[in-house]
Every structure is written in structure tokens, then in C-alpha cells.
Amino acid sequence: MPTILITGGAGFIGSHLTTLLLSKGFSVVVLDNFSYGKRKFLPENNPSLHIHEVDILDKSALQTHFELYKPETVFHLAAIHHIPTCEQKPELAIRTNIEGTENIILAAQSVGVKRFIFASSGAVYEIVDEELKENSTPVVPHDIYSITKRAGEDLIRLYAERKVFKSVVCRLFNTVGSHETNAHLVPDILQQVLENKTEIALGNLSPLRSYIHVLDVAEAFATIxxxxxxxDFxxxxxxxxxxxxVADILQLIAEISGKALQAFQHPDRVRKVDRHRQRANLAKTTSLTGWSPKRSLKEALQDAYQEAIHV
Ligand SMILES: NC(=O)c1ccc[n+]([C@@H]2O[C@H](COP(=O)([O-])OP(=O)(O)OC[C@H]3O[C@@H](n4cnc5c(N)ncnc54)[C@H](O)[C@@H]3O)[C@@H](O)[C@H]2O)c1
Known part of the structure; x- marks a missing residue:
């Protein structure tokens, strides 16, 4: 079986993808600086799994590991992903997400990687109410994160057009499940529930999102x-x-936890610029790849809740 390299393979999505690819018999190399990812998310004592603490800004360490393993396929997931962190530390986000992506592309090129899969985001789309299709209007960048993801996509497209490798950009929508590393909505609510709060402090309650189970995302990567x-791109x-x-999520967590939870909108948490809707259109994905999501939001929340209460 060919060797697969996953950057950010110890993170939320990366750890589930790593476990899934190992179960399919692949040899998997994880490169992660563990700034967010955790070793405990990954299987122990699996001879097909090679975990290395490597920063994607360290070109020489990347070169060493790419030459050592000569992967056939690269899944590039390492990034600064949390939008408020990207706003607070724009230099870190721009360097990690853009310069880091260029570093991975060059290391992949140097050892003849055949396929390059990139974790991009639904955040690259324009803020509109309509369903978002892959050919929807390109983003007018509205935050640092979306600028970096768009730039990452453009770099990968350029190298694919130059026939360096074949490449696929997966634009992920809001992912939910166990192993969440960033201070997103669900971990925030669960934290408050575990503190026995019943009045849950939240920001904007009405925005609508296409939430997806993390195992469905891992399966999408492993299929596509x-x-x-x-x-080529x-x-x-x-x-x-x-x-x-957001109100639906709170209601589902109330059902799962058996607690009577009520939302209260905290003024400090209300985002001034927010998307009212972010709706994925999956027509292209399902027709060209055959993949479609299988699990419900409630199952994803149950997994996250079970993990939270057992920590
Ligand atoms: N979770 C979502 O809802 C979502 C939505 C859209 C896109 N994405 C994208 O999917 C990818 C994975 O996201 P995630 O939710 O698993 O986040 P995550 O933060 O758990 O995963 C990112 C991983 O990259 C690692 N990392 C960060 N900087 C690094 C560096 N300089 N060198 C090496 N490793 C580094 C982190 O330690 C972490 O393990 C990211 O590219 C993210 O932008 C995620």
C-alpha cells in the first residue's frame, strides 16, 4: 500500500482521517507541531503510523521527512483555523496558512508526490444567502482566515496547472464531533454545560450553517x-x-444531556460581521465522487458530548 502523509494529522479532522486510512491498510506519516493537535487522538503502537513533531514553517525538517518517506499522496490539513485567533495573530496565520502551504508544495514537488489534497473552507465564499456552489462568486476577503485559505487554494491550483501533481481542494463546512481542538461553538456550549450552567452564554443565535460530522469529513477525504x-485541479x-x-444546536445538546438549557445572548460574544447563512450545495461533489454525508448533527453532538463528559 502507498504511503500517505498528513500535515496536521494529530488535529481534530486529521486524527480521524489518520485512523481511517490506517484501518484501510495505508502506511501513514503524520507531521504536526502539536500546537493544537494531540498525540492521544492517534492510535498507539501501530507500526504503520509514523508521527513526527515538525513545524510546516521549518523547510529543512520538511525536506528530511519527505525524502525519508517519499509519500505518494499528501493531505495538507495543518493550519491556524480558529477565525478569532487568525484575527488576533494575523502574522502567524498568514505565515502558517500561506507560507506553510508553499513549503509543503515544494517539499511534495521535490519527491514527486502524485496527489495533493488541501483542506480549504466554505469561508472562501462570498457572504450571500444563496446555496454555495464550487463556481459561486469568489470571495471578497472578509477576514484573515478566508484570505489565507483562498491564497492556499490559488497556490495549489497554480502548481497543479504546471503539472507538478494532481490536486483536489476540499472546501469543508462547519465540522462537529470528537477531538475538537479549537474554541468553537460546540466545545464552548459543552464546557458551560459541564460547569452545570443552564443559562448558556452565546453570541448570534440565528445564523444557519451546514454542520457536518467529522467522520463524514474523514470519509470524504479518504474517498476523494x-x-x-x-x-488536474x-x-x-x-x-x-x-x-x-445555533439555537438548534443548543436544543439538541439539551436533549442529549437531559438538561434544561436556555440561551442568553451575551453582548461581548455577538459578532459584528457574521454570515446569516452558509449553505453547501453538494451536487458537484455527489455526482463526481459518489460521496455524500451519512450521519446526523445529533450523532456528531452525541460523540462530542460523550468525549467531554469522559475527560
Ligand atoms: N473544523 C472545521 O470546521 C473546518 C472547517 C473548514 C476548514 N477546516 C480546515 O481543516 C483543516 C483541519 O482543521 P481542524 O478543525 O482539524 O483544526 P485543528 O486545529 O485541530 O488541526 C490543525 C492541525 O495543524 C497543526 N498545526 C498548526 N500549525 C502548524 C504548523 N505550523 N506546523 C505543523 N502543524 C501545525 C495543529 O497542531 C493541528 O493538529 C484546517 O486546514 C482547517 O482550516 C476545518
Missing amino acids: GFQEFKN ETFNIGTESEHS
Whole structure:
């Protein structure tokens, strides 16, 4: 079986992808600086798994590991992903997400990587109410994170057009499940629930999102990452076509936890610029790849809740 390299493979999505690829018999190399990722998310004592603490800004360490393993396929997930962190530390986000992506591309090029899969985001789309298709209007950048993801996509497209490798950009929508590392909505609510609060402090309650189970995202990568497409560069939405509000999430967590939870909107948490909706259209993804999400938001929240209460 070919060797697969995953940057950010110890993170939320990366750790589930690593476990899934190991179960399919691949040899997996994880490069992660563990700024967010955790070793405990990864299987122990698996001879097919090679974990290395490497920063994607360290070109020489990247070169060493790419030469050592000569991976056939690279999944590039390492990034600064939390939007408020990107706003507070723009230099770190720009360096990690853009310069780091260029470093991975050059290391991949140097050892002849065949396929390059990039974790981009639904955040690259324009803020509009309509369903978002892969050919929807390109973003007018509205925050540091979306600028960096868009730039990462453009770099990868350029190298794919130069026939360095075939490449797929997966535009992920809001992902939910166990191993969450960033201070997103669900970990925030669960934290308050575990502190026995019943009045849950939240920001905007009405925005609608296409939440997706993290295992569905891992399966999407593991499916799409090994398919052949007509074009050297392809872009696919990875989300769901159902929509849920923040209030819906609180209601589901109340059902799962058996607690009577009520939202109160805390003025400090209300975002001044927010998308009212972020709806994925999956027509292209399902027709060209056959992949579609299988799990419900409630299952994803149950997994996150079970993990939170057992820590
Ligand atoms: N979680 C989501 O809802 C979501 C949505 C859209 C896109 N994405 C993208 O998917 C990818 C994975 O996201 P995630 O949710 O698993 O986040 P995550 O923060 O858990 O994963 C990122 C991983 O990259 C590692 N990392 C960060 N900087 C690094 C560096 N300089 N060198 C090496 N490793 C570094 C972190 O330690 C972490 O393990 C990211 O590229 C993110 O932008 C995620």
C-alpha cells in the first residue's frame, strides 16, 4: 500500500482521517507541531503510523521527512483555523496558512508526490444567502482566515496547472464531533454545560450553517483523495445540505444531556460581521465522487458530548 502523509494529522479532522486510512491498510506519516493537535487522538503502537513533531514553517525538517518517506499522496490539513485567533495573530496565520502551504508544495514537488489534497473552507465564499456552489462568486476577503485559505487554494491550483501533481481542494463546512481542538461553538456550549450552567452564554443565535460530522469529513477525504478526475485541479464542497441554527444546536445538546438549557445572548460574544447563512450545495461533489454525508448533527453532538463528559 502507498504511503500517505498528513500535515496536521494529530488535529481534530486529521486524527480521524489518520485512523481511517490506517484501518484501510495505508502506511501513514503524520507531521504536526502539536500546537493544537494531540498525540492521544492517534492510535498507539501501530507500526504503520509514523508521527513526527515538525513545524510546516521549518523547510529543512520538511525536506528530511519527505525524502525519508517519499509519500505518494499528501493531505495538507495543518493550519491556524480558529477565525478569532487568525484575527488576533494575523502574522502567524498568514505565515502558517500561506507560507506553510508553499513549503509543503515544494517539499511534495521535490519527491514527486502524485496527489495533493488541501483542506480549504466554505469561508472562501462570498457572504450571500444563496446555496454555495464550487463556481459561486469568489470571495471578497472578509477576514484573515478566508484570505489565507483562498491564497492556499490559488497556490495549489497554480502548481497543479504546471503539472507538478494532481490536486483536489476540499472546501469543508462547519465540522462537529470528537477531538475538537479549537474554541468553537460546540466545545464552548459543552464546557458551560459541564460547569452545570443552564443559562448558556452565546453570541448570534440565528445564523444557519451546514454542520457536518467529522467522520463524514474523514470519509470524504479518504474517498476523494484516491479518485481520478478529468482535471488536474478540482474543488469540492464537503458539508451537508441541511441547515441548523445555533439555537438548534443548543436544543439538541439539551436533549442529549437531559438538561434544561436556555440561551442568553451575551453582548461581548455577538459578532459584528457574521454570515446569516452558509449553505453547501453538494451536487458537484455527489455526482463526481459518489460521496455524500451519512450521519446526523445529533450523532456528531452525541460523540462530542460523550468525549467531554469522559475527560
Ligand atoms: N473544523 C472545521 O470546521 C473546518 C472547517 C473548514 C476548514 N477546516 C480546515 O481543516 C483543516 C483541519 O482543521 P481542524 O478543525 O482539524 O483544526 P485543528 O486545529 O485541530 O488541526 C490543525 C492541525 O495543524 C497543526 N498545526 C498548526 N500549525 C502548524 C504548523 N505550523 N506546523 C505543523 N502543524 C501545525 C495543529 O497542531 C493541528 O493538529 C484546517 O486546514 C482547517 O482550516 C476545518
